[in-house]
Amino acid sequence: DAKTTQPNSMESNEEEPVHLPCNHSTISGTDYIHWYRQLPSQGPEYVIHGLTSNVNNRMASLAIAEDRKSSTLILHRATLRDAAVYYCILRDEDRDDKIIFGKGTRLHILP
Amino acid sequence: EAQVTQNPRYLITVTGKKLTVTCSQNMNHEYMSWYRQDPGLGLRQIYYSMNVEVTDKGDVPEGYKVSRKEKRNFPLILESPSPNQTSLYFCASRRTGATYNSPLHFGNGTRLTVT
Numbered sequence: 422d423a424k425t426t427q428p429n430s431m432e433s434n435e436e437e438p439v440h441l442p443c444n445h446s447t448i449s450g451t452d453y454i455h456w457y458r459q460l461p462s463q464g465p466e467y468v469i470h471g472l473t474s475n476v477n478n479r480m481a482s483l484a485i486a487e488d489r490k491s492s493t494l495i496l497h498r499a500t501l502r503d504a505a506v507y508y509c510i511l512r513d514e515d516r517d518d519k520i521i522f523g524k525g526t527r528l529h530i531l532p
Numbered sequence: 533e534a535q536v537t538q539n540p541r542y543l544i545t546v547t548g549k550k551l552t553v554t555c556s557q558n559m560n561h562e563y564m565s566w567y568r569q570d571p572g573l574g575l576r577q578i579y580y581s582m583n584v585e586v587t588d589k590g591d592v593p594e595g596y597k598v599s600r601k602e603k604r605n606f607p608l609i610l611e612s613p614s615p616n617q618t619s620l621y622f623c624a625s626r627r628t629g630a631t632y633n634s635p636l637h638f639g640n641g642t643r644l645t646v647t
Contacts, residue, residue: 464622464638522575
């Protein structure tokens with residue numbers, strides 16, 4: 422299974438942009454890149470996903486490297502409520518039964 | 533409101549006493565799955581179901597059973613719980629078919645302690 426690598430933790434100041442990296446050097450052509458986040462005492466929630474092009478939604482932006490071996494989740498203006506564990510996962514469009522989460526990145530927001 | 537509901541939220545039990553954690557979703561999703569979350573190990577998939585009467589093992593199925601008799605429900609059964617099954621459990625669901633990349637929707641978790 423294609424795996425992802427993320428830093429264990431990151432810190433950012435409130436109201437500043439945050440760039441959360443993810444490496445997926447063994448990504449296959451049919452893998453989509455998904456991001457989820459888990460707020461304290463809650464289940465994970467979907468953030469964004471993409472295949473090749475950069476994607477934007479109301480929560481975040483996803484920047485995907487040209488060779489697709491890495492991606493970056495961008496929170497444009499972090500708030501204290503963005504403190505969470507962020508998971509980068511790969512989903513194969515041809516075999517989307519086992520969905521594997523890693524350990525994610527714990528994001529701390531400093532007031 | 534679209535949601536995945538797990539019950540109970542907290543459960544303390546003793547070794548060997550059978551228990552069931554229920555999961556129900558109101559979104560008519562075909563796919564449902566159970567995960568456990570342990571410190572330092574992240575989320576690990578226990579079992580998943582692609583549709584009614586179709587279930588399959590995830591990465592850590594030992595000691596667990598599931599059933600999918602109805603589309604909305606996917607209970608997790610521990611026939612003889614042991615202390616190493618003390619964990620935080622999450623149920624999730626999503627649509628399948630043409631929307632194969634549809635996002636997973638998670639419940640709020642069940643914290644199980646086995647003494």
